[in-house]
Amino acid sequence: MIGILTRIIPVSVDRLRDTVDSVHRLWKKADAASANNRPRAVIIQFGMRTMRDEVWRKSKVANVCKETHISFKEDFSKEDRIARAKLWPLVQEARSRGKRAYLKEGFALIDNRRVVPD
Numbered sequence: 001m002i003g004i005l006t007r008i009i010p011v012s013v014d015r016l017r018d019t020v021d022s023v024h025r026l027w028k029k030a031d032a033a034s035a036n037n038r039p040r041a042v043i044i045q046f047g048m049r050t051m052r053d054e055v056w057r058k059s060k061v062a063n064v065c066k067e068t069h070i071s072f073k074e075d076f077s078k079e080d081r082i083a084r085a086k087l088w089p090l091v092q093e094a095r096s097r098g099k100r101a102y103l104k105e106g107f108a109l110i111d112n113r114r115v116v117p118d
Contacts, residue, residue: 001044007064009054021045043075080106086117 001023002016026041046052059065059072076084087108094101094110101110108115 001042004064004068004070005055008059008062009051011051016051019046019048019051021047083107083117087115090115 002013002020005016005020006013022043022045024043026043046055056072059070065071083106084103087103090110091101091103091108099111101108106116
C-alpha cells in the first residue's frame with residue numbers, strides 16, 4: 001500500500017510509514033467477494049487527517065488509480081450505512097429539482113434543512 005500511496009501523493013516513504021497506522025484486508029479469501037474475482041477491500045487507518053484528505057483528493061485524478069482500478073472510500077459504521085441508504089434517494093430527488101443537497105454524518109442537508117432517516 002505504501003508503494004501505491006507514494007504514487008498518488010509525492011511524499012517520502014518514511015513520512016507515509018509514520019502517517020499510516022494500519023492496513024488490513026477485509027473478508028476471508030474464500031468469501032463471496034473473491035468468488036466473484038473481485039479483489040478484497042483494504043482498510044487504511046491514517047494517523048493524520050490531513051494526509052488522508054490529501055490521498056482522497058489526489059486519488060480522484062491519479063493515473064495509478066485509473067490504471068489499477070483503485071478507489072478510496074470512507075468506511076462507515078453499519079448504522080451510518082443504513083441511514084445513508086434511506087437518505088440517498090431524498091438527496092438525489094432534491095438535486096434533480098435544483099436544490100443543494102448532500103449527506104452528512106447520519107443525516108442529510110437539503111437547502112440547509114436537516115433531514116434525518118425515519
